[in-house]
Amino acid sequence: MAQLPFIAAIDAGIHQEMRRDPSVLYFGQNMATTENHEFVAAYGHDRVRVTPISETAEIGIAIGAAMAGLRPVVELYMAEFMLVAMDQVVNEAPRFRYMSGGQVKVPLVLKAGFGFTAGWAGQHTGSLTALFMGVPGLKVVVPSTAADAKGLMATAIRDDNPVVFLHHYLLTLEPGEVPDGEHLVPFGKAEVRRSGGDVTIVATGWMVHRALDAATTLAGEGIQAEVIDPRTVAPLDLDTILKSVAKTGRLVLVDQAPRHATVAGIIAGDVAEHGFSLLKAPIVQVTARDTTVPYSEPLEAYVIPDEERIVAAVRGVLKGRR
Amino acid sequence: MSVQAPNAERQVWIYTQMLRIREFEERVKRSFTDHPGVIRGHTHLADGAEASIVGSLSHFRQGDAALATYRCHGYPLVLGSDPKAMMAEIYGRADGLCKGLGGSMHLTDVKHGFLGTSGIVGAGIPHAAGAAWAAQIRKKGEVVFSFFGDGASKQGAFHETLNIASLWKLPVVFVMENNGYNVVTTTAQEDANAAAGEPLAIKAKAYSMPGVTIDGGDPLAVFATVGAAIERARSGGGPTLVESKIYRLSAHGNIIAPPGVPLHYPEHEAIAVFGRREEYEAALRGDPVPRFRGTLVKSGVLSSGKADEIAAQVAKEMQAAVDFALKSPFPKLESALEDVYA
Numbered sequence: 001m002a003q004l005p006f007i008a009a010i011d012a013g014i015h016q017e018m019r020r021d022p023s024v025l026y027f028g029q030n031m032a033t034t035e036n037h038e039f040v041a042a043y044g045h046d047r048v049r050v051t052p053i054s055e056t057a058e059i060g061i062a063i064g065a066a067m068a069g070l071r072p073v074v075e076l077y078m079a080e081f082m083l084v085a086m087d088q089v090v091n092e093a094p095r096f097r098y099m100s101g102g103q104v105k106v107p108l109v110l111k112a113g114f115g116f117t118a119g120w121a122g123q124h125t126g127s128l129t130a131l132f133m134g135v136p137g138l139k140v141v142v143p144s145t146a147a148d149a150k151g152l153m154a155t156a157i158r159d160d161n162p163v164v165f166l167h168h169y170l171l172t173l174e175p176g177e178v179p180d181g182e183h184l185v186p187f188g189k190a191e192v193r194r195s196g197g198d199v200t201i202v203a204t205g206w207m208v209h210r211a212l213d214a215a216t217t218l219a220g221e222g223i224q225a226e227v228i229d230p231r232t233v234a235p236l237d238l239d240t241i242l243k244s245v246a247k248t249g250r251l252v253l254v255d256q257a258p259r260h261a262t263v264a265g266i267i268a269g270d271v272a273e274h275g276f277s278l279l280k281a282p283i284v285q286v287t288a289r290d291t292t293v294p295y296s297e298p299l300e301a302y303v304i305p306d307e308e309r310i311v312a313a314v315r316g317v318l319k320g321r322r
Numbered sequence: 323m324s325v326q327a328p329n330a331e332r333q334v335w336i337y338t339q340m341l342r343i344r345e346f347e348e349r350v351k352r353s354f355t356d357h358p359g360v361i362r363g364h365t366h367l368a369d370g371a372e373a374s375i376v377g378s379l380s381h382f383r384q385g386d387a388a389l390a391t392y393r394c395h396g397y398p399l400v401l402g403s404d405p406k407a408m409m410a411e412i413y414g415r416a417d418g419l420c421k422g423l424g425g426s427m428h429l430t431d432v433k434h435g436f437l438g439t440s441g442i443v444g445a446g447i448p449h450a451a452g453a454a455w456a457a458q459i460r461k462k463g464e465v466v467f468s469f470f471g472d473g474a475s476k477q478g479a480f481h482e483t484l485n486i487a488s489l490w491k492l493p494v495v496f497v498m499e500n501n502g503y504n505v506v507t508t509t510a511q512e513d514a515n516a517a518a519g520e521p522l523a524i525k526a527k528a529y530s531m532p533g534v535t536i537d538g539g540d541p542l543a544v545f546a547t548v549g550a551a552i553e554r555a556r557s558g559g560g561p562t563l564v565e566s567k568i569y570r571l572s573a574h575g576n577i578i579a580p581p582g583v584p585l586h587y588p589e590h591e592a593i594a595v596f597g598r599r600e601e602y603e604a605a606l607r608g609d610p611v612p613r614f615r616g617t618l619v620k621s622g623v624l625s626s627g628k629a630d631e632i633a634a635q636v637a638k639e640m641q642a643a644v645d646f647a648l649k650s651p652f653p654k655l656e657s658a659l660e661d662v663y664a
Contacts, residue, residue: 025455046458046459047459049490051486052482052485052486052489054482054483054485054486056448056478056479056482057448057451057479057482057483057485057486058448059448060445060446060447060448060449060451060452060479060483061448061449061451061452061455061483061486062452063448063449063452064389064437064448064449064450064451064452064453064454064455064456064466065452065453065455065456066452067437067438067449067452067453068387068437068452068453068455068456068457069456070455070456070459072452087442087445088445088448091442091445092440092442092445092449096430096438097661097662097663097664098423098661098662099420099423099424099428099430100420100423100424100428100430100432100438101418101419101420101421101422101423101424101430101661102421102660102661102664103420103430103431103432103433104430104432104437104438105664106664107664136662137662137663139663160663160664161663161664
């Protein structure tokens with residue numbers, strides 16, 4: 001085990017796979033511009049390249065390279081930059097395997113940060129996860145710890161499908177214990193971050209940590225919250241969530257996206273359909289307020305869900321419990 | 323770089339392939355009247371582009387790849403795909419090339435190097451460049467053929483990709499089939515170069531790569547020009563933009579209509595939209611398929627008798643494709659849920 005910042009753990013995952021598999025490529029804007037760049041030095045310019053600011057071509061080239069047998073990782077920096085090339089992400093990469101009747105594979109990773117609520121105002125702060133999770137053929141990964149960042153990246157690279165790897169920018173320097181050597185985290189297996197019998201809280205990315213903070217506060221009031229981190233939202237491990245709800249009977253979903261663009265809403269629908277009889281109280285969603293993320297610090301904090309709103313939501317679902 | 327002209331045998335092969343495309347697509351078109359309802363959605367024909375397609379793909383070798391657009395029936399026929407499986411795909415049947423999941427716009431045949439077709443204009447151009455990056459890394463002299471239309475050259479994907487392909491010297495040849503129309507918009511109405519009376523190949527200059535304009539109705543001209551571009555790409559010289567000027571002899575596609583309305587091919591836009599019957603009739607007179615037959619007969623490469631024999635064989639082959647496709651069953655319903663993920 002080594003103590004690594006989240007961002008270094010992602011790099012460790014990419015290194016792990018580039019070392020073992022010569023078909024892995026890594027490229028994007030503003031990287032690999034000198035021979036000293038750590039990936040250039042290790043793997044050379046055949047596999048590691050800087051691109052112009054051309055997201056459509058970058059992602060499109062990744063698709064073509066993947067169809068031709070390689071495993072590209074595209075460094076996109078910010079999830080919003082995928083919006084520039086949304087056709088390639090949503091209507092090209094995940095379609096080819098299907099439309100070809102299973103003839104081609106498109107193994108690629110789109111690595112993008114999101115949720116940078118640190119004064120980046122309206123266009124670089126979005127939580128776009130739900131935009132991608134409903135696209136058949138795409139997988140969507142949202143690590144919340146350094147260990148998962150490494151292991152999920154490695155699994156994403158080995159996966160034979162296009163994977164959107166969304167890392168939360170506020171976790172960038174967050175340190176964590178990361179296993180040395182080969183480390184893989186399976187897709188579709190949620191992690192129970194904290195056990196408890198009174199209420200289930202589901203959150204992804206940075207919100208996992210806000211939920212854990214809330215759980216600590218609630219424990220002081222005698223409320224035991226179970227905190228679940230799905231880790232991948234496509235595939236989504238609904239079983240772990242339903243099992244928890246069977247135990248607690250109460251569900252609070254936390255999501256950094258605005259109200260009607262959340263993963264939370266999709267989980268709420270699934271739990272309502274498959275676990276209605278387990279519920280002792282209505283499902284509550286704690287989401288961002290319905291607006292563009294504002295620049296000014298107190299306004300930004302007002303819009304994004306925080307520990308206090310999570311605690312209040314939990315108290316609400318537990319009101320009058322028997 | 324000059325390319326040796328194809329020998330007599332190869333010229334006959336080129337003619338045969340052109341005719342195979344024409345006869346296959348004639349049957350696609352005829353299916354709307356002969357077998358109403360059998361073809362759904364949208365189909366697009368390459369009649370008028372046969373010389374360009376075959377002249378280009380004459381240079382295809384094992385290990386190369388080709389990618390194209392929704393107007394994609396011609397390429398796989400030349401590369402060796404089974405017309406029976408292709409027609410079954412267009413009819414949405416279980417024996418289809420893509421199991422009935424793709425249809426007319428998305429023919430793919432990986433085993434024959436036909437890697438993929440995007441139905442979104444211009445979107446497949448970067449895919450070709452990506453495959454070319456893979457070829458560059460493999461260092462076996464393999465190249466990628468990227469086929470698209472004049473309309474695609476107005477897309478960002480085209481410009482972004484040509485820039486990178488030139489910068490990285492990727493082994494790819496961009497064959498722009500300029501058929502003069504983006505659906506119902508003429509090239510001069512949407513392209514600054516065309517409006518200024520310049521060839522569309524001039525766009526290559528912006529990306530410091532060679533750009534050549536050729537008569538795409540002449541398979542030997544296409545053979546020579548694309549051949550030189552392919553050699554350049556194989557030897558590490560980087561990409562070339564070839565503007566292959568052709569005339570699409572059918573309308574953009576069959577009519578777009580909701581279920582219940584019988585589909586058919588309308589009149590060409592030159593007549594239906596612009597009232598330019600003479601332009602269209604001149605294009606018909608220059609039809610590359612009979613034109614090349616005439617060239618071969620005149621030069622003595624092919625006798626009229628032999629040409630008729632080829633025509634009869636090809637007609638039989640393509641009719642067999644229709645008969646096969648009509649008999650092929652629909653896919654099992656569960657197959658709609660397979661192949662979503664690898």
